[in-house]
Amino acid sequence: MACSDGDSGTPLVVRRDSAGVQVVEAMRPLWGDSSLWRIDPDPVVDLTLSGTGPAHEFYSARSMKQRSDGSLVIADGSSRQVRVFSATGEFQASFGGEGDGPGEFRSLRRVENAGDTLLALGGGRVTVVAPDLTVVRTFGVDRFTTDVHYLDGGAILPELNRPVLPQDGLTGLVWRPEPLILFDLQGTLIDSIGETRGHEVYVSGEGGFRTAAPLFGRASRIAALGPRILRGSSEMMQVEELDMSGNLLRILRIPDYPLDLSDARIAAERDSILDGIPPGHFFRGVLEETPASRTRPAFVDILVDPSGAVWLELYRGESEQDQSQEWLVLEADGTWLGTVGIPDRFTVSDINMDAVLGVWEDELDVEHPQVLRLTRE
Template identity: 30%
Template sequence: MNMRTTRTMRTLKAPSAVLVGVLCVACAGGGDGGGGLRSTVRDSAGVTIVENGRPLPDSRLGWRVGPEATVLIGTAGGDPAYELFRVGGTMRLSDGRIVVANAGTGELRVYDPDGVHLASWGGQGDGPGEFGAMAPGAVEPWPGDSLMARDSFRSRISIFSADGTFGRALRLQGGYQRVVGPLPDGSVFAATLTSFERGEPGTSELIRPDLEYGILQADGSVQRDLGAYPGSELYLVNTANGPPWPRAYPFDRSASDFVWGDLVVITTNDSYEIRAYRTDGSLARIVRRDHEVRPPTRADLRDYVARQNPDRPEALDAVADMPLVDAFPAFNRVVVDRLNHLWVEEYRLLGEDQRLWTVFDPVGRALGMVEMPGSFRVTEIGEDYILGTRRDALDIEYVQSWPLDRSGS
């Protein structure tokens, strides 16, 4: 991986048909909450701070996610246009067409609102509008009803018009690898992972490489560096021969970055706090929500590994000395919908089936909780739909669209 800088990293010491109900919200400090949520909004030296109570376990918004998916794209065999492999992301265009980043074939595949294949853009190669290995890794809206597709290994994005015409490639300068998203003023929010040093052979450790962020101009040149922030935790096995072997940590605290209106969000799930910055790097908004802090136990760790490896009991040996962190992550993922609401996925352990998301309004006031369909990874939330992916028992990939009704309280 093309890392931007090299530094000694911090090592952590051992010691994420759905019916929804009604929620009462008391905003800006008013009201008693009525058994529902209480939100307060205040200003502190130019920073808006939004404090939210914890939703009751059975609280639900008056919104409805439909009882079944209305669009299903994917097949175990047959027409190759419907065989999906390494889906990196999905999005819906303004006319209802669905674009799928199918990294396994280096294509952007386009389907009509009913899921019928219309066209494939791009392809694997080095030419204009083509993609390298493991790309496109994501597809997201770009201003003017266009779209961008990420090619992170090449530190670039490709921009296409809504009819599939390749517009231009934006190559990231300054060592940045990944475009997080475009900003309303035409600039670009970008990030890169810093490198880390290996420990002594035969040792293992929990590490947390930094992520460095910056604002790039429309041509990819650096407008402003925003600095380094904690990234995601990794369990590093320092082998005697060859490079160190980073592995995902079961209960890793991780970084979240995204564009929220004209702000950029750089935050982690160490605590239930979302921090948004202006493009000059100054802190603009902090959104907090009460949550239960729970420390993982050795039994939790063994249960997690056993569920991931049901046919490999020897996998438990690899985590016998794995350190435990102080607390489970406060939440899982964050998605900004097309109406600028934040949807925050509640953290859950393997085996916990209920998939709850807390929804915040564009200011950051918690509205309540929504339960998502099981075995479904959300990629985009529109005004009246939820788009995402899932895998079946045979590991076949599918793209689904579910209806969303926001008309309730």
């Protein structure tokens, strides 16, 4: 079945069923060349400027969420603190600090909402925190867990990025799968429900064991959509929707999305990376031999907003950082809306219906956790 908006002979979306899996192919963007959603670069809230003192100073602030009461939560990697602010930016409370005790962190990577409960990830441990910030429990996960996702129904899905080690005996271009494993809020293993493609890495066996990220290397990402899991490997503009048993339910795809790379673009990318490495450095040799993909990754991150719309952060190489950052948006039904531009030097952490949360770095590299207004037309 094809769906058209009547403005073109090309349908917006083609839907079909394949062995019980719904395949949704978006053929063209609804918005055309102009985005109908805009992000205002002037912040509604800036936590660096909304108060004074150490609570409003940030470094390695990696993750920011908004709770159901409107308060803002941010994980500050330097202080190992989870800090809570009012919706208007006043500091309210914090927990954490460096250490191995309950509620402490050797490293702090992410915060995640689990209903009214808060999850904090760091150092291979998940800390479960009550709404009043009382630490309920801490349980261990794989130490190479980079993110945690909460699924409606009470399940936690860690996202892994494990390194390739000498004892693995692997060389060349390696794309090793990562498992999808569910835990409950008690920290009890529920089940292993499948895997992702993992992250590409180049392993050189010449002159000892060395690894590097391949040029335009691809990586898998996951996100949560209610009780469903979204999985994408970035080798094409496609996201798969799974249930909590790992069954494939739906595929959202943009066929023939342009990802080809020219020889000139590949050469510019290699030169840009090598420019930052001094001659004779051992790492320079492995980068010079690292292969490049002939296609660019389709995206580098997946987020889902409260409407069920899927946001895909478009890939930019090291030599493309002067280009504007953009996110491609698919509506919940798979319709390709278009792209939304992100202000320069802003890293998105979460997307709500009328706001985008993240961290902006000023010209002095000072971090500003901000809430930006999102307008949908």
